[in-house]
Amino acid sequence: INWYPGHMKKTKEALQKNLKLIDVVVELLDSRIPFSSKNPDVDRIIKDKPKVVVLNKSDMADPSKIKIWQDYYESRGIKAIPVNTISGKGVDKIIQECREAMREKMEALVKKGRKERAIRLMIVGVPNVGKSTLINKLAKRKSTQTGDRPGVTKGNQWVKLKGDLELLDTPGILWPRFEDENVAMNLAFTRAIKDEILDIETLALRFIEKLEDIYPDNLKERYKLEELGQTPLETMEMIGVKRGCLMARKEIDYTRVAKIVLNEFRDGKTGKMTLEVPSDFEK
Numbered sequence: 001i002n003w004y005p006g007h008m009k010k011t012k013e014a015l016q017k018n019l020k021l022i023d024v025v026v027e028l029l030d031s032r033i034p035f036s037s038k039n040p041d042v043d044r045i046i047k048d049k050p051k052v053v054v055l056n057k058s059d060m061a062d063p064s065k066i067k068i069w070q071d072y073y074e075s076r077g078i079k080a081i082p083v084n085t086i087s088g089k090g091v092d093k094i095i096q097e098c099r100e101a102m103r104e105k106m107e108a109l110v111k112k113g114r115k116e117r118a119i120r121l122m123i124v125g126v127p128n129v130g131k132s133t134l135i136n137k138l139a140k141r142k143s144t145q146t147g148d149r150p151g152v153t154k155g156n157q158w159v160k161l162k163g164d165l166e167l168l169d170t171p172g173i174l175w176p177r178f179e180d181e182n183v184a185m186n187l188a189f190t191r192a193i194k195d196e197i198l199d200i201e202t203l204a205l206r207f208i209e210k211l212e213d214i215y216p217d218n219l220k221e222r223y224k225l226e227e228l229g230q231t232p233l234e235t236m237e238m239i240g241v242k243r244g245c246l247m248a249r250k251e252i253d254y255t256r257v258a259k260i261v262l263n264e265f266r267d268g269k270t271g272k273m274t275l276e277v278p279s280d281f282e283k
């Protein structure tokens, strides 16, 4: 998706329209980059709607840092749930928390003599955080579609979930903070945006620089390095030698090393890592 102001405006309006139909917003973030994978305007758009945060792809993130992000959200009165959408770990917790978020409202409804009704959910997030995967996972549990309803954007359907919940089958796709260079870099590291924001060698260098700072041991262990280089470039060359990425006259094939380093991280082979913590943004 190419986000330009006109597109952003339309997206926001479509989301505002759908918000009228739903009770709880499920905001999906990538556990490895909970800041970079967050839409900067989402809280202003959803206003006071109850929200549950899902820290997705938790299988690839650093458990101790997941905890730090959970505490950060907890201190702001928001539940953040680590989830692995592929295995399904944590998915039931989402349903539970959405019910919890609506409990008082539903109890008030019953007190007034009205019938308890289904809680309606919608998933929002930037591209690639796992929205479609989560919708499929949730829907599979019990999937009778209830069909179109007045006011639902054409094509949208409600999927019945267990526990008397209904999920809008179309997620709200939001834009990331792409104007921030660090964010763009984190999104590219995690394959959320195409590598083309920088040439792949520079991207890998920036990634190595980051790991040297926050996960030097993962880097050493993965590439069997006794020590890291004096500079990220030197480390990159050392990795190249270890992996036999050499061209004629024993020159390092930087493109190949870059692809190895980035893809092994993206495939989870370099270990469970989280690239940012809340205190990075409080400075």
Ligand code: GDP
Binding pocket: 056, 057, 058, 059, 060, 083, 084, 085, 086, 087, 125, 126, 127, 128, 129, 130, 131, 132, 133, 134
């Ligand atoms: P969407 O653009 O937000 O709808 O994202 P998708 O559902 O298409 O997911 C993007 C990629 O992330 C896909 O390759 C998914 O398989 C992968 N993915 C989604 N959830 C998880 C997860 O919990 N763990 C891992 N490792 N990968 C995930």
